[in-house]
Amino acid sequence: MRIAIPKGRLQNNTLALFAEAGYDTPTEADIASRRLVFARGGIEWIFVKDCDVPIYVEHGAADAGVAGLDQLLEHDSTAYQPVDLPFGRCRMMLIAAPGAPALEALTLPKIATKYPRIARTWLDSRGIRAEIIPLGGSVELAAVLNLTTHVIDLVETGETVRIHKLEMQEVVAEISARLIVGKDVYRTAPLAVRELVARVSAAALAAA
Amino acid sequence: MRIAIPKGRLQNNTLALFAEAGYDTPTEADIASRRLVFARGGIEWIFVKDCDVPIYVEHGAADAGVAGLDQLLEHDSTAYQPVDLPFGRCRMMLIAAPGAPALEALTLPKIATKYPRIARTWLDSRGIRAEIIPLGGSVELAAVLNLTTHVIDLVETGETVRIHKLEMQEVVAEISARLIVGKDVYRTAPLAVRELVARVSAAALAAA
């Protein structure tokens, strides 16, 4: 069984979760060694950028993994999401530049985002026409420099939004980290999967 | 005049370069303050993720900036690239999993990369058919786990390649950091641009 651990903001909570679930997870030293693959306790742990977890699971290069719902939606992942985890909670918000009018009032608003697919689906569902400018990071800057009137981004503490005096107008999606398991794995290794799901659900409950 | 500074691996060399060119650049304290926009010495400095510099310049949200040629090619940037900078030099390489045959020998090879557009253009120029799997980071892992037979990625020291015992097969492109200036800026503020290019070229020569 190969499990993909998301590097970045979800890494530590994920490792703690699996430890809580009784797994022999990679140690600090392992992680520091810059190696990416660790075989421990019968599980092959791989460290992958958080946005890549859904791709590794989709292509069967990993059986399971932990990823934020934002990445699952952006990659249109078909994997099962059996366990909603108690960390990584945040909101995908429509954020407006200071004094910018509501989205519907603008004829062709420009929206900067790291999530073009989620933005397009949400805008379609609201029948709103907009130009989407995909960016790699610090999306708020686009609104600050009024390159765009709005941005769609993850808001955790809301501090970045406050610093730049931006306005949170609408919730696009409630986000949380999720345990995902490849569709095919469910079919080809049902017992192993059931055990993983049971132990992780229990650990998640305990931690909540 | 608004200049975009790339966060990440090129940030420090870029700030040093502009300092060398006699500009009053943002200080350590500025950077630590997590603010993204600093007006200093008549120039508005903005800190942007390195992959976004070409987008800000393309949309006119920044007049000039420093970006790696990898990002300029990936975003098909139309900006001018007046100065080739002496840092950020590295190579975009075709890297094969251990023992993988040459690309041409495979009927439908799979290639993981952070640069789908560069990979597609290079493969077309070589008449090679391949499936491209776009990844966000630590692309070598795809070859290690033979999710793909090859990867196309930046190689600086080549250490990551060595750790994972991968083989560098071909150079896809020579990469270096570049000063870029928006096409429209050249036309609308020629004097300011000439001065910027002259001072940066001089600083680049001195540093080389």
Place this chain on the structure above:
Amino acid sequence: MRIAIPKGRLQNNTLALFAEAGYDTPTEADIASRRLVFARGGIEWIFVKDCDVPIYVEHGAADAGVAGLDQLLEHDSTAYQPVDLPFGRCRMMLIAAPGAPALEALTLPKIATKYPRIARTWLDSRGIRAEIIPLGGSVELAAVLNLTTHVIDLVETGETVRIHKLEMQEVVAEISARLIVGKDVYRTAPLAVRELVARVSAAALAAA
């Protein structure tokens, strides 16, 4: 008011009909003179090949005319057909070469006809696939020489079919001559049209 008289098999009955309806129709001498246009009794009579009557009325080059339903269907005429006339009655039949199997039994039957549009519409309505070979005349010959297994043609006396020992398999359409009036004429000269329709209906009833 300009009325198109169909040359060929319907000509004499049509002239007799209009005479019966009290119109001063072109005389034998007129017709013999090879002129095509005759102004008589306030009506401009034009002699036109029977298959062209629907086209002249469609393009407004004639206000009304007499044409067989076969021509009206073949040219997908949009004109009104206010009076069904008591002559020109015949049947559009599916005729098979001697001993040819039923149409449905053949994988890709070939059908010769002067009426490709009617044949295609009828075949579609029956869900039958067939290749249609459009011919200009004596369509039965195609079946006799088994260039095609079937033909679709007008059958009046059925004599041609008998001579060539062909089999009439199905009725495609009941055909009769019809008075047709242009849609626009109805709207722009309603009185004249009403009078024409009334007099011709009466004459048709008398003759029936």
Place this chain on the structure above:
Amino acid sequence: MRIAIPKGRLQNNTLALFAEAGYDTPTEADIASRRLVFARGGIEWIFVKDCDVPIYVEHGAADAGVAGLDQLLEHDSTAYQPVDLPFGRCRMMLIAAPGAPALEALTLPKIATKYPRIARTWLDSRGIRAEIIPLGGSVELAAVLNLTTHVIDLVETGETVRIHKLEMQEVVAEISARLIVGKDVYRTAPLAVRELVARVSAAALAAA
């Protein structure tokens, strides 16, 4: 060997030609009997509407036949045309309604014709844009009733044109009757074909 004799204006000359070439052609009585197929002197003679000769030969239902070049062009016939016959000579002409301007001067002229394919090809070659209205017969009437500004039709004596005071503006094509032989027949029965061509050429020379 099956030969298609065109009914209508070319019928008598064609029969005379074959008689001249020493063939035992169908007699007056045969023709009067309304039968369409006659086996005489080792040849199967079939009587077919002139516009259908190219189709019978194209589909291999006849090995050879006589048809006007107008029909060969209209049906885009691929058959060989080994002998140009001394009868059926006429011209395909662009004929204008009285006082109508030259075709090029009109923005979107309308042209009535029995030969839509020939008209379209000729107009394309002259770079002229026009709407084509296909008619079945007495095409001059369209110009007389100025349903169209021009017509394209066969002109033999030019009498019809004179009666209706129309103007002959341009020659579209020189037309004559031709002996045509199916491509496949040339390949599969070369000797019989050579003999037919030789005898008909000789007869044609004698008659010229």
Place this chain on the structure above:
Amino acid sequence: MGKKLRYPIGVRPLLIAESARRRRVEARIVSILDRAGFDEVILPIIDYAEPYAAAGAIDSSQTYRFVDRDGDLVAVRSDFTPMVARALAPAIAPGDLPLRVFYRGDVIRYRPSRLGANREMFQIGAEIIGDGSEKADIEVLSSVSSILRELGTNPIIVFTDATLPERIDPVAREWLATKRAPAGAPEVVKRLIAGTATTGDLPHDMADRLDAISRACPDCAIHLDDVDRARGYYTGLRFHAYDRASRSTIAQGGRYDDLYEKFGASAPAVGFTITCE
């Protein structure tokens, strides 16, 4: 190849003289509509084919359709009326009604039967949205009439109610559209075909409305049996305007009270379209 010297069949540029004539006609119509309080909306050249097909609003056999780069079926503009409904429906607030809008531009229709017939037609049209009354019907009819007179044409305008056949007999449309009814058809159908029927023969609501319109528009004539084979999206007034000389249709229109609903805003509408060849 010679073929490419010409334009796709039925599509062509207007050179200087023709363009000038076209713009003069356009300017006069637009100024009349302006004075009458109509505001312009500008509609795109292409749009998804699917929303119109779903609303049964456009006959796909007459439109230029193609699959675009996102795999969606896209159609070139072939009929303004459904496009105005789709554009305005999402933007209409109850307070805005009644709304008077007009539009202008080229539409392209594919007519296979007529080889090379002009497919690209310049149209100007106008609509009153949100007023289901006969007053709006009358305003539209008189607008058409005055515009066409202003342009120097002597129009024949005939009108009827598009739902008339169904209100008489479910099968009446077929008889009235061919002007031939079987012996057993209802008397009123025969009188309609013979042209002897009057509004008296019609259901009261329809009769009163047509009579009111008739009184208000003296130069428009009621043709009760002016019936097309398909009702289309028309739900009430349906009229055609002809140039008395050339007898060709120069304008047509009517009421379509359930079209806007299909695009999300239940508002009645009545309008006309003038085609300038």
Place this chain on the structure above:
Amino acid sequence: MGKKLRYPIGVRPLLIAESARRRRVEARIVSILDRAGFDEVILPIIDYAEPYAAAGAIDSSQTYRFVDRDGDLVAVRSDFTPMVARALAPAIAPGDLPLRVFYRGDVIRYRPSRLGANREMFQIGAEIIGDGSEKADIEVLSSVSSILRELGTNPIIVFTDATLPERIDPVAREWLATKRAPAGAPEVVKRLIAGTATTGDLPHDMADRLDAISRACPDCAIHLDDVDRARGYYTGLRFHAYDRASRSTIAQGGRYDDLYEKFGASAPAVGFTITCE
């Protein structure tokens, strides 16, 4: 341009070695099907898109569609099953049933998400038409199993009933397809997700049928919670076969008892499709 040196993304020729391997596999499968009494039908490469869209049988976003010269929307073959139904339905006489047919050939699917993924796939499939019984389900499952073993693969075959979610709770499909149910969800849903549910939890008819199939196909495992986000045209047995090594789907299929009806012949059918990369 270099670009044209290559083939449209995901479409490619098989040179000599690969063609030989493909034909060997094909020949062995076809001989098994022959021996099992299946007759071949050959289906066209292109067909109208509309009949399949109307029958909701094909996801248009995955097909190569284009407007042909008659203005009709035509699609390149992307899924054999609906095409077999449309081809055979009009030709089936009651006496012919049950009918065993098989088919083979390339299908082309457009998968935007995976840049350059192979779109052209060679498939061989077979169907039993006219036999709604579990006997036919069992015959199909055992045929797939024996064919895959013959080809030297060690398949994992899992099956369930495609209508299971709806039979439990109208919203169950969403929960089972993501394997996450809210607290208030029915107990059986939670047990399904946890994998502790058994056929005992299901409506009797469904349970008995699945048990019968399970008994008859020892090497196939029931996965009650193997649920896709969309049921597609499946109405009963639904199975996937995996290559134990590569874990990739090598065959799939199931029962579709109302597909033929949409094409004019109410006959139940059950079948499978093997994809040979």
Place this chain on the structure above:
Amino acid sequence: MGKKLRYPIGVRPLLIAESARRRRVEARIVSILDRAGFDEVILPIIDYAEPYAAAGAIDSSQTYRFVDRDGDLVAVRSDFTPMVARALAPAIAPGDLPLRVFYRGDVIRYRPSRLGANREMFQIGAEIIGDGSEKADIEVLSSVSSILRELGTNPIIVFTDATLPERIDPVAREWLATKRAPAGAPEVVKRLIAGTATTGDLPHDMADRLDAISRACPDCAIHLDDVDRARGYYTGLRFHAYDRASRSTIAQGGRYDDLYEKFGASAPAVGFTITCE
């Protein structure tokens, strides 16, 4: 709509009986080619239109073309020969030659003139690549002859040299293609048309080659004046095979020594294609 009951004009499924007949014919031809040392290549159903247009290899008016989602012009397979050249050219190493390959599958051609004519044709073809000699010409002709006899047909095979007209007179093609030459035409043209010309009338190299082939293939006849209006990609031997009974073309082919060059590998090639209706 009824229309959609049928398939796009000329495209249709083969039901059980017909499929069986088709596969039997296919199997016998393939086994002969196998024994003769030909290896199969499998070609994609669709490909870019541009490489073939650039190489002047395919008549675009006969192919189903459409613009795909990347904005490129894509065509449905209409002629195998240029596709084999494009597939193999980049993969040919000098050492591999001469190479014997064969291919099979459906091609789709659009023939506007014949309403509903069958557009989808099943073809099997073979090629000898890298052997410019007459030996290869002879091998191809005798292969076609033996295959057609094996299938129980009594073929008439006629051949000539595709470049013959140009070698005589730049304008000769037009005369020979219509079999009508003006008085002033060269004597040899008249004798060709009259069928009295012999290889003696031809340039020596062409004559010797045709005579050699004729001697080696007794059941094939030279038709010097068998000339098409367009040479196409043929540069030498050009032949047609007819079914003596139905007189319809059942096979054709020839030599095309500069086709591979257009796809990057200068190798002569000669081949044939059998169309099985």
Place this chain on the structure above:
Amino acid sequence: MGKKLRYPIGVRPLLIAESARRRRVEARIVSILDRAGFDEVILPIIDYAEPYAAAGAIDSSQTYRFVDRDGDLVAVRSDFTPMVARALAPAIAPGDLPLRVFYRGDVIRYRPSRLGANREMFQIGAEIIGDGSEKADIEVLSSVSSILRELGTNPIIVFTDATLPERIDPVAREWLATKRAPAGAPEVVKRLIAGTATTGDLPHDMADRLDAISRACPDCAIHLDDVDRARGYYTGLRFHAYDRASRSTIAQGGRYDDLYEKFGASAPAVGFTITCE
């Protein structure tokens, strides 16, 4: 599906307020052009793609292309200039020249890189045909300048000669288009990139012409190194006009002396296009 609520990406209707603003701008520009003696030509929305591809006049990757019902490749209008040339070339008699024409309407460009960027742009442009002199260049530049000022924008207009790079060095375009030249590049290239070059560095004919234009158009600045990666159909004057505030391109144009030749009438031409967002 929600998706169809919106318009194809980048295409949208203008509601009342926006339409009014658009028409006001349009009317003012048209009145200026009228006064300056320009006559309007009206161009079709669609045209064959082939004549423009042959003339290398339009970048096919940016146009909406599709195969129409006659099997021809048709493109939606994406650039007016080549269409004016194709429309007027066959109709120009020497006596008519010089000819001043203008045109207006929507063009649609596909820009894959920018998701949802507005593809439909309203453009008004004008051309002087038949006058190769600098006088015509000057008239065009001053027309653009006065029109933009009339519209209340404060334009920055920069111009150069499109053929400058080739006149210096065959490879110069690549260096000037990226503003980076290798050490060994000619001195003038380095001075051009550094912005220190003057017209003195240029061939005399080009220098004199640019100086004359510069003297006549004080508010336009020469930018010798304003070089695009591809010359396009420009053969002399090449200019861009910017809105000083938004820094976005609001107009551009230049001289194209061999474009009309490609459509059959060798006439020089110089013109501009204003894009009104």
